[in-house]
Amino acid sequence: MDVDHWCKQPTCVNLSAPDWKRIEIPVETDGQRSKCTVYNNPSDHNDTNFVECNAVATERAKSTIVSECNLVCHRHSLRMLDTAISMAGVLFSLVTSAYCGDYFGRRPVIPVCIAIALPANPLCCFARTYQLYMCTGAFTSGSTMSPYALILTILVESCSFARRPALLSLCVMTSLILAEACTTVLKRVPNVSWSFLQFMMAAPSYVLPIAFFLVHESPRWLIASRRLKAAERVKLPAAKSNGRPADCVTLLLRRVEQRLKAEESASATSTVVKDMTIVLRRRLVIMFGSSFSVIIAFYICIFYLRERRSTSEWPERASLLAKALACCLLLMVINRIDKTKLISTVFLILCSFCCFTSIAALTTAGEASLHIVADIILVLTLATASVGVVVNFVFVAELVPTTFGGFAICLLLAGGRLGGMLAALFSCSFMDRARGTCLLAGRQRGDCSVTPSNT
Template sequence: MYTPVDWDIESIRRYGLNDTEDCRSGWVYDTSQQKSTLVTEFDLVCNRKEQTDICQSIYMLGILIGSVIFGPLGDRIGRRPVILISILLMFSFGFGAAFVEDFYVFMVLRCLVGFATAGILINNLVLVAEWVGPSQRAYATITGHVCFAVGLMVLAGMGYALRNWRLLQIACSAPSALLVFYIWLLPESPRWLLAKGKNEKAKELLQKAAHMNKRVLSEDVLQQLQEEKQTKSGNMIDLFRTPTLRKHTLIMCLVWFVNALVYYGLSLSVGNFGFDIYLTQLIFGAVEIPARLGSMFSVQFFGRKLSQAIYLLLGGTACLIIIAIPEKLSIVITVLAVIGKFATASSYSVCYIYAAELFPTVIRQNGVGLCSMTSRLAGIMAPLISILEKYHPAIPMAVYGSGPIIGGLLCFFLPETQGRDLQDHTFEDNDIPRSNGLPKSQLLSDSQTLHEGPDEKSTRL
């Protein structure tokens, strides 16, 4: 409130008396539309207003920490146990956050929810990539991304129906408890089992998969699996040991970083559609569905490298064009921003597939985890870049536009991975081309017979 408080507002403005002090009588909120929110319950207004953005950054920090920990852990103990542990943690901390009485405790629990979420996102991606064949890998991965977009739309409906933040928190966390059934349904990666020397378990899972898909694995193939030697897991240092791996790692980290920076940056900046918050959330989710589906087909027709580069260049160009559009043309700015978000969401789907195929099996979790870590850093930075708008309106969009263009151009220095066997060892990346038909490579190449037609031989793996 203005000081002195006994002056009328007209006099305060006339004489430029802009000194303020904390409100003495507390706050009164409009609860006609929203009964209870974090803002109204914990008084996140005035000098505490920025804590809403800090809470979002804390959540992203949790995902960052989870990416660092759960990436290597998945390589050491397996994809399946890490996913199961992460599901339990996400449910426990998310459900508990609905009952806190202190905002700082809420932020800690949200950080832990982000921590668990990272374990699910990373290991789910890798597990899918290591189970399906090269021809189906893109479809399987991006189908999960489409479900993510549907979740954003469902969230809008749940928020509209439940106008109490505690009930909304419970409703969003409770479905995680249903995933306890994964303990019986979720299989381990046979590729990881083979790399760790657990051949019998890998053979058992592959036989079960072949039986479900009405295929037959020959005894010769099973015997070859038995003779496979145990492979020692790598670490993040191995990502930088050879020049080729080092180049791939640095470029993919940059691609993930600019993707996340623009994705979250536009999500924060594009909210002024003139609609209420629930309809805006619905639009954000709806835009991502065609974006994800479009990327599913583009990676099949144009390949991973070209699709990644085109989406990045399109998203960056749309952001840069916004700088030249007058502010009064709000509809044009909004359309361009939606195009930018469309391209970024598509690029995000592609980079998940690309990263999973680019890194060798023994360090795939480490590679994806490192890329995810850089994207979380971008998620933390995105709100800070938006604050730079107070210095000049063009600064945020200049950053959001230039980053993807640089990343898109660097994508042309990466190899194409479409239709190729997943790489298993780091030494294969040291100027030695990936095998694409050798018996040993076929043995570890995503169980291709599980997807072959009835006229094709069923003795190949």
């Protein structure tokens, strides 16, 4: 969470706090007072050179992890490092759960992830060192993302082909919108400690044990792994709830068993399996690359929006509304347009908006009157990237067979998290370089300069 901060006033300057910020803090190109620089010699009002300060004063009304761990100015990059470590935790967790989900089943992996998430969440909420906060955050992110991926896999393998695109789009897009909406609301709760806010943001993970009792094993995975008796036990209650006779399930499974035996006898002399393996590998590589590209664009826009929040807050709210409208539009057209044309169109629009966002960020850097143009383009880019994430997910669910379904979906999410991790590291490096460039105008500090602090 962002917190207002400014360079701390040295003891040798006899000014009130408002006068200190008004007189000695330089004004940046966006018209706002600088948060991390101060005039080189506060006692000399004719000295317009500025330097970076390490000793900062923060807003006392808010208790955040940023203020407690001093994650501002030259330590601001640690916040991006935390995001990168969380993404790495998710990446490792998804790869592990993908293998276990395809080998042992989707449902048995869920309680293992929940057992890791439940103790990791309180440790993350009440961590008193930033190192512990980052480590527990990585465990929390990874252990909560894996059940999400496995439950989506079960959804894909349990619903009909006609309803799959709409249901999957609704679930993925709703999770994105609700997560952002809850985060936006909780961040604006006044006079609440960051530990409580972190606990509230992690509260939905405490209902994950209910999912283990509500979710059944994927019948398609059971059939693909030749466990027909277990598949029959799962499909009989489903047939009863849908008003279908139990004899239909038994007859269907017998036909499936006969077909599996016929395929096993013919696979030894057929080259179809080898050809399908080559096609599947190519699909997985393309899928991983597309997910990586979409998510890295999404997170770079998120970080850019976070940096611009000090000048205006309306883009964050407009982004939430734009994503909701984009979700409604996607649900209207998902079953009416060919999936290949849909994903090509969405990616082309996203590529165009990313180019426009880059141009707007460069051309409006010193023009406060044109910032609204950059904000509008940024909002549209975020909404399009969200749609791209969902469409890519649906596209993969339509292409990959059940045997590799869990691996494919987890690999898709892992590619996205790799993109998010690199986006965080890129943003971290970019901000450090930008801050160093701004300090080129400064000169050596005088006798009454703002000296670095050990805090």
